[in-house]
Amino acid sequence: MPVAxxxxxxxxxxxxxxxxxxxxxxxxxxxxxxxxxxxxxxxxYSCTPDPTSPDFTPYEDLTEDQVIGWVxxxxxxxxxxxxxxxxxxxxxSVDEQIAINNADSTGVPWSTEQLPTD
Numbered sequence: 001m002p003v004a005x006x007x008x009x010x011x012x013x014x015x016x017x018x019x020x021x022x023x024x025x026x027x028x029x030x031x032x033x034x035x036x037x038x039x040x041x042x043x044x045y046s047c048t049p050d051p052t053s054p055d056f057t058p059y060e061d062l063t064e065d066q067v068i069g070w071v072x073x074x075x076x077x078x079x080x081x082x083x084x085x086x087x088x089x090x091x092x093s094v095d096e097q098i099a100i101n102n103a104d105s106t107g108v109p110w111s112t113e114q115l116p117t118d
Contacts, residue, residue, distance in 0.1 A: 003094045005087045019059030020049030030090035039093035
């Protein structure tokens with residue numbers, strides 16, 4: 001039951017005139033790959049684009065990985081372990097859900113035959 005985290009960009013807001021993105025809605029999700037357990041956390045990252053900067057990437061050339069990099073860099077700016085800690089909290093939450101969901105079982109010890117579920 002491995003738990004994996006994934007990052008995604010849900011939406012972005014930009015200036016139409018120059019394509020400068022100034023707001024990113026993002027989501028980090030931890031998911032049990034063999035069950036329904038999930039934990040997620042999302043927020044909004046605000047930035048100030050500078051279209052005159054040599055590092056500026058036009059909107060149409062942005063990749064999700066690049067924008068997720070901005071988000072992670074921003075999170076880690078005040079705490080270098082923020083991204084790791086967020087992912088760990090989400091994985092712990094999923095692990096706790098798995099433990100709760102696996103706490104009870106049904107059946108009888110003398111038979112391995114499964115009962116119909118309908």
